[in-house]
Amino acid sequence: xxxxxxxxxxxxxxxxxxxxxxxxxxxxxxxxxxxxxxxxxxxxxxxxxxxxxxxxxxxxxxxxxxxxxxxxxxxxxxxxxxxxxxxxxxxxxxxxxxxxxxxxxxxxxxxxxxxxxxxxxxxxxxxxxxxxxxxxxxxxx
Numbered sequence: 001x002x003x004x005x006x007x008x009x010x011x012x013x014x015x016x017x018x019x020x021x022x023x024x025x026x027x028x029x030x031x032x033x034x035x036x037x038x039x040x041x042x043x044x045x046x047x048x049x050x051x052x053x054x055x056x057x058x059x060x061x062x063x064x065x066x067x068x069x070x071x072x073x074x075x076x077x078x079x080x081x082x083x084x085x086x087x088x089x090x091x092x093x094x095x096x097x098x099x100x101x102x103x104x105x106x107x108x109x110x111x112x113x114x115x116x117x118x119x120x121x122x123x124x125x126x127x128x129x130x131x132x133x134x135x136x137x138x139x140x141x
Contacts, residue, residue, distance in 0.1 A: 003080065004079065005039065005080065006082045007038060007039050007081055007082065008040055008084050008085070009034065009035035009086070010036055010086060010088035011085055011087050011123065011127050012087075012089060013088075013089060013135060015105075016107070018106055018111060018132075019035075019036070019106075021036045021104075022102040032116060033114040033116045033120070034116065036053070036054065036058070037049075037053050039053075046084050050086060058095050059096040060090055060091070060092045060093065060095065062089065062091060063089050063138070064087075065135055065136065066086065067085070068086060068087060068123045069122055069123055069126050070084075072119065072122040076118070083119045085120070085123040087137075108130075111124050111127065
């Protein structure tokens with residue numbers, strides 16, 4: 001059985017735009033674009049993992065909103081990535097890039113122009129067509 005890698009990603013919305021992040025060239029799937037996030041540790045909920053990962057990767061605090069879509073899986077040569085993507089918003093804006101070489105704020109119709117990691121493709125399609133004005137955040141999570 002292939003290694004199962006449970007990860008979580010964040011679709012950040014700000015001023016009607018969505019954040020895309022490009023992985024560092026020297027990392028697995030380097031140069032591809034993704035929604036930022038990372039691995040879910042055994043003791044964490046996906047929401048807890050997302051908050052921790054964004055603190056580690058960007059030095060930023062976030063609010064996690066609703067899920068973009070059900071968990072999707074993609075089999076790479078190194079294992080099966082099981083990705084759950086949530087809408088999110090920043091409480092701070094440090095963007096101390098550790099795992100990424102670039103960040104871009106894009107309009108929904110621009111998302112499809114990037115070379116996304118396969119695991120992120122389903123969420124990209126959904127987000128590019130979503131009514132972002134309907135995404136609600138609980139300020140107390």
